[in-house]
Amino acid sequence: MADGVFRDGLLAGKVAFISGGSSGINLGIAESFVKAGAKVAINGRNVEKLEAAVKGLQAHGTAMGVAADVRDYAAVEKALQTVREAYGELDVVVCGAAGNFPAPALGMSSNGFKAVMDIDVLGTFNISRAAFEHLRKPGASLINISAPQAYLPMAMQAHVCAAKAGVDMLTRVLAIEWGGSGVRVNAITPGPIDDTEGMRRLAPSDEGRDKLAQALPLQRFGKKQDIAQLALFLASEGSSYITGSIMVCDGGQSLLGGGALMAALGM
Ligand code: COA
Secondary structure, three states: OOOOOOOOOOOOEEEEEEOOOOOOHHHHHHHHHHHHOOEEEEEEHHHHHHHHHHHHHOOHHHOOEEEEEOOOHHHHHHHHHHHHHOOOOOOOEEEEEOOOOOOOOHHHEEEEEEEEHHHHHHHHHHHHHHHHHEEEEOEEEEEEEHHHHHOOOOOOHHHHHHHHHHHHHHHHHHHHHHHHOOOOOEEEOOOOOOOOOOHHHHHHOHHHHHHHHHHOOOOOOHHHHHHHHHHHHOOHHHHOOOOOEEEEEEOOHHHHHHHHHHOOOOO
């Protein structure tokens, strides 16, 4: 059964590829897409994690896993070709692979900064660039997973702020370049979402998480399903006139500025 407000079979006959799909928000999106009838390929670096996630998805429908590091263009091309051969042309691509560790700029090496830039910005470019020829058009949808750090400067997040700002701009540029081919390109900006690696890294203590939740306008963390609902919308015909949009789903966090998040987390 499709999640939430969406009808059953919303993505029936569609093929989706989700990078970073073996955990967190991206796995939540994968699960919703499978339940909505899509054939879903998830991609990740860790084969064991990938296989476990695929097994879980297969309980709800059709899914496969393809291992590749999004920083490696040749590996990304190969992964997409494997999915094309198994499931046919793609309809939806989600670029969700991301890196993060909290550290001040002086506490991260040049290589640490580069690791996040490469996973987030180069990885998003690589997937998008390599997926274009496989995307069924018109009606195809590319969805990038961004973060509030793209427009809210936050201490301990120099790499993520720079990277996600790049992801947002890439989203807008590709929307312009690919609109004529019928490929829509949008981004989702999740706020603090429960039970994700990102939040575990940013807010390791229960106390910090409670403080942050209370500071939010909606006074709760989001659920993975909150993001999955938005992804379902952006993947479906219902959003056919939306491209180049950066859609915020954050319980109102961004209204408060980055300072509120840093204060709640004691940064
Ligand atoms: N503090 C400071 N530097 C760190 C660090 C930390 N907590 N974690 C990693 N780094 C540095 C490493 O020291 C290394 O730099 P060096 O070569 O100068 O020592 C650099 O980052 C690359 O680390 P490495 O482990 O070789 O690379 P990687 O390709 O595995 O990427 C991460 C490391 C941390 C970026 C990546 O594993 C990651 O982000 N994992 C978490 C995923 C996640 O949280 N996803 C949700 C995002 S919202």
